[in-house]
Amino acid sequence: xxxxxxxxxxxxxxxxxxxxAVATRxxxxxxxxxxxxxxxxAMSGETNRLLDLAKTISKRPSRREIDVLxxxxxxxxxxLLCMALHQLGLKAIxxxxxxxxxxxxxxxxxxxxxxxxxxxxxxxxxxxxxxxIAGFQGVDEHGNITTLGRGGSDTSAVALAAALxxxxxxxxxxxxxxxxxxxxxxxxxxxxxxxxxxxxxEMASSGSKVLQIRAVEFxxxxxxxxxxxxxxxxxxGTLISLxxxxxxxxxxxxxxxxxxxxxxTIRGIPDEPGIAYKILGPIADADIEVDMIxxxxxxxxxxxxxxxxSRNDLDSAKEILQKIKDELGAEEVVxxxxxxxxxxxxxxxxxxxxxxxxxxxxxxxxxxxxLMISTSEIKISVIVDEKYLELVVRTLHHTFDLAxxxxx
Amino acid sequence: xxxxxxxxxxxxxxxxxxxxAVATRxxxxxxxxxxxxxxxxAMSGETNRLLDLAKTISKRPSRREIDVLxxxxxxxxxxLLCMALHQLGLKAIxxxxxxxxxxxxxxxxxxxxxxxxxxxxxxxxxxxxxxxIAGFQGVDEHGNITTLGRGGSDTSAVALAAALxxxxxxxxxxxxxxxxxxxxxxxxxxxxxxxxxxxxxEMASSGSKVLQIRAVEFxxxxxxxxxxxxxxxxxxGTLISLxxxxxxxxxxxxxxxxxxxxxxTIRGIPDEPGIAYKILGPIADADIEVDMIxxxxxxxxxxxxxxxxSRNDLDSAKEILQKIKDELGAEEVVxxxxxxxxxxxxxxxxxxxxxxxxxxxxxxxxxxxxLMISTSEIKISVIVDEKYLELVVRTLHHTFDLAxxxxx
Numbered sequence: 146x147x148x149x150x151x152x153x154x155x156x157x158x159x160x161x162x163x164x165x166a167v168a169t170r171x172x173x174x175x176x177x178x179x180x181x182x183x184x185x186x187a188m189s190g191e192t193n194r195l196l197d198l199a200k201t202i203s204k205r206p207s208r209r210e211i212d213v214l215x216x217x218x219x220x221x222x223x224x225l226l227c228m229a230l231h232q233l234g235l236k237a238i239x240x241x242x243x244x245x246x247x248x249x250x251x252x253x254x255x256x257x258x259x260x261x262x263x264x265x266x267x268x269x270x271x272x273x274x275x276x277x278i279a280g281f282q283g284v285d286e287h288g289n290i291t292t293l294g295r296g297g298s299d300t301s302a303v304a305l306a307a308a309l310x311x312x313x314x315x316x317x318x319x320x321x322x323x324x325x326x327x328x329x330x331x332x333x334x335x336x337x338x339x340x341x342x343x344x345x346x347e348m349a350s351s352g353s354k355v356l357q358i359r360a361v362e363f364x365x366x367x368x369x370x371x372x373x374x375x376x377x378x379x380x381x382g383t384l385i386s387l388x389x390x391x392x393x394x395x396x397x398x399x400x401x402x403x404x405x406x407x408x409x410t411i412r413g414i415p416d417e418p419g420i421a422y423k424i425l426g427p428i429a430d431a432d433i434e435v436d437m438i439x440x441x442x443x444x445x446x447x448x449x450x451x452x453x454x455s456r457n458d459l460d461s462a463k464e465i466l467q468k469i470k471d472e473l474g475a476e477e478v479v480x481x482x483x484x485x486x487x488x489x490x491x492x493x494x495x496x497x498x499x500x501x502x503x504x505x506x507x508x509x510x511x512x513x514x515x516l517m518i519s520t521s522e523i524k525i526s527v528i529v530d531e532k533y534l535e536l537v538v539r540t541l542h543h544t545f546d547l548a549x550x551x552x553x
Numbered sequence: 554x555x556x557x558x559x560x561x562x563x564x565x566x567x568x569x570x571x572x573x574a575v576a577t578r579x580x581x582x583x584x585x586x587x588x589x590x591x592x593x594x595a596m597s598g599e600t601n602r603l604l605d606l607a608k609t610i611s612k613r614p615s616r617r618e619i620d621v622l623x624x625x626x627x628x629x630x631x632x633l634l635c636m637a638l639h640q641l642g643l644k645a646i647x648x649x650x651x652x653x654x655x656x657x658x659x660x661x662x663x664x665x666x667x668x669x670x671x672x673x674x675x676x677x678x679x680x681x682x683x684x685x686i687a688g689f690q691g692v693d694e695h696g697n698i699t700t701l702g703r704g705g706s707d708t709s710a711v712a713l714a715a716a717l718x719x720x721x722x723x724x725x726x727x728x729x730x731x732x733x734x735x736x737x738x739x740x741x742x743x744x745x746x747x748x749x750x751x752x753x754x755e756m757a758s759s760g761s762k763v764l765q766i767r768a769v770e771f772x773x774x775x776x777x778x779x780x781x782x783x784x785x786x787x788x789x790g791t792l793i794s795l796x797x798x799x800x801x802x803x804x805x806x807x808x809x810x811x812x813x814x815x816x817x818t819i820r821g822i823p824d825e826p827g828i829a830y831k832i833l834g835p836i837a838d839a840d841i842e843v844d845m846i847x848x849x850x851x852x853x854x855x856x857x858x859x860x861x862x863s864r865n866d867l868d869s870a871k872e873i874l875q876k877i878k879d880e881l882g883a884e885e886v887v888x889x890x891x892x893x894x895x896x897x898x899x900x901x902x903x904x905x906x907x908x909x910x911x912x913x914x915x916x917x918x919x920x921x922x923x924l925m926i927s928t929s930e931i932k933i934s935v936i937v938d939e940k941y942l943e944l945v946v947r948t949l950h951h952t953f954d955l956a957x958x959x960x961x
Contacts, residue, residue, distance in 0.1 A: 195629065199633065207639055210635045210636050217625035227615065244696050
């Protein structure tokens with residue numbers, strides 16, 4: 146008998162009707178002979194409703210109490226889903242994060258899972274129950290309620306699948322799988338049947354919103370086969386697993402993009418050792434994550450130093466740089482928030498030379514200026530002016546034949 | 554330093570503004586030098602909202618899952634109240650029923666408290682924290698979430714006060730104390746400064762809605778001084794405690810009444826031993842509680858058997874009696890739901906004869922027919938036609954001089 150963990154997000158459980166539809170789907174998997182564990186999020190809108198309540202009382206509410214507050218969202222869903230499963234004549238039992246001891250550290254609002262006590266779950270599965278567990282939440286060693294941060298239900302599901310040694314972790318969402326790129330930008334974008342953990346990780350960290358990075362990392366670490374499917378339509382979705390031989394044919398899997406970044410440049414700094422550290426040290430101290438970095442020496446031993454950060458952090462970063470500008474002997478600090486990042490992802494890149502040059506040639510043919518470039522073993526990212534974003538994505542999708550079904 | 558347990562009901566925490574007002578009141582008690590534990594209910598309306606959600610999914614939802622669902626109501630309130638206390642610069646920490654191990658039996662939706670682990674609470678009080686605890690909920694020995702039933706937050710507060718050996722348990726509500734009778738019926742009704750546990754218990758079980766019976770029983774059993782106050786106005790409210798000498802002056806403390814009952818009569822049954830059991834056995838088996846019972850033998854060894862029950866149970870009780878009517882050899886079953894029960898309560902009755910005759914004389918003078926009578930050591934109850942209710946209450950209030958301030 147297979148153990149399947151299914152995770153349903155907020156839009157899949159937004160009202161009674163949708164919850165009943167989820168119950169039907171869960172029941173089908175159970176009746177097909179699987180042992181089924183279900184992880185659910187709060188009903189869509191509920192988390193924001195609770196946060197709004199908190200904001201009317203305090204501008205900076207305690208993170209411990211925010212977690213107590215938000216954890217009620219999933220608790221409501223697990224109870225309602227069990228009732229819907231009972232209506233279908235199925236045995237089902239609900240558990241909060243505390244009840245199955247999803248032990249986390251005590252970093253309220255962004256806790257990390259340390260362990261799960263799977264004994265209760267296994268006992269109930271063996272008694273033919275469907276086990277319904279609140280996602281997004283856990284408990285620290287002192288019994289305080291913690292939450293994993295937005296999207297944490299994906300992580301809960303993968304962690305449970307790992308603890309239970311499940312055969313598959315199915316993430317039900319409002320899209321029917323992972324696409325070669327966003328179909329709203331490129332209509333001929335194609336749903337991928339398979340993708341590797343590594344590729345999915347690069348896609349997610351480059352802007353694809355389908356799955357949370359932490360959930361993919363977790364799945365890769367424990368080799369939990371992950372499947373993304375639609376809660377609303379039938380279909381096989383996209384399976385995310387370890388690299389397989391038949392995947393090597395595809396050089397490029399997909400194109401991810403994001404407009405969430407901003408670029409900062411410090412002009413005219415003395416080209417001396419230690420400059421990068423002097424600039425990025427204070428930035429890191431302020432908990433600002435830096436993505437791409439370029440340092441180009443110019444004439445007369447002066448250099449320009451450019452890096453990108455999340456657009457949300459732009460104001461704080463600018464403030465820090467203004468403070469250290471004189472100390473660095475820099476000329477000026479400029480920024481650009483009208484940028485977009487486009488990333489080409491594929492494990493096949495490892496064994497194929499010339500991907501980068503093919504990419505740059507295609508962009509040059511369209512007269513698109515590349516502002517920054519960064520590469521990893523299975524990814525090439527470029528920063529371009531935001532207004533070219535759609536053009537770049539479409540051009541690359543076409544250049545690398547991603548719509549071609551035979552690639553899959 | 555005194556330990557005070559304060560309990561605020563749903564209307565006292567219905568929105569952010571009210572929660573802030575509660576925080577101010579709690580803070581005042583803390584700043585006056587007390588160690589304060591606060592027990593809160595769900596925001597008014599929230600429990601019904603959750604029950605409605607459940608009903609859209611299932612007509613007979615599992616009681617275990619209903620408890621999981623409803624327990625979120627108080628969890629929201631404890632988090633919000635802590636945020637409001639923090640805003641006032643006070644240290645505060647919230648706990649669910651599970652977190653402070655309010656251990657109950659496993660009778661979901663009407664669980665009884667078995668014990669409380671007070672260690673965490675005492676540790677936090679000693680660290681100068683206000684401890685905010687979710688009322689109405691607990692946890693069974695297997696870690697399942699339980700609830701105590703409607704109004705259970707009063708019981709939570711009293712149980713916590715008993716466990717902490719608190720100096721006073723203050724129940725904040727939307728009335729400013731316990732009155733000699735309902736001021737909507739008798740405008741000159743007077744707030745009592747003191748009342749005994751026994752009297753309060755009789756008042757509550759006779760229809761006074763101010764406090765839950767179980768909470769008063771609990772307080773009496775553990776001798777926890779209980780005070781009923783208004784959350785909206787200043788004032789000393791009513792203190793409920795053990796009998797004191799100065800209380801003996803008052804013969805009658807108050808008048809309670811209810812229209813929640815219905816009367817059932819089985820006519821023409823053979824007047825034989827065991828008849829009462831044959832009738833009330835099946836009623837008890839159906840979990841229907843019987844209040845007053847009268848059996849009057851009539852001529853020719855046939856008797857009439859009359860009893861009262863909660864009006865909600867009338868249909869089920871009628872059904873049961875129809876089934877056993879022939880077996881009993883009874884003539885017919887009749888019912889009357891247009892009745893009201895009025896009860897005169899007072900510990901002074903014990904030492905004063907003639908209260909009953911004074912009461913009956915007053916009603917006779919008004920030409921009011923008494924349908925049934927029942928007495929206890931400190932209470933006399935009569936059943937009258939519902940249309941006379943207000944007249945009976947006003948007459949008795951006047952007859953026993955309850956508006957007289959010197960009684961207090």
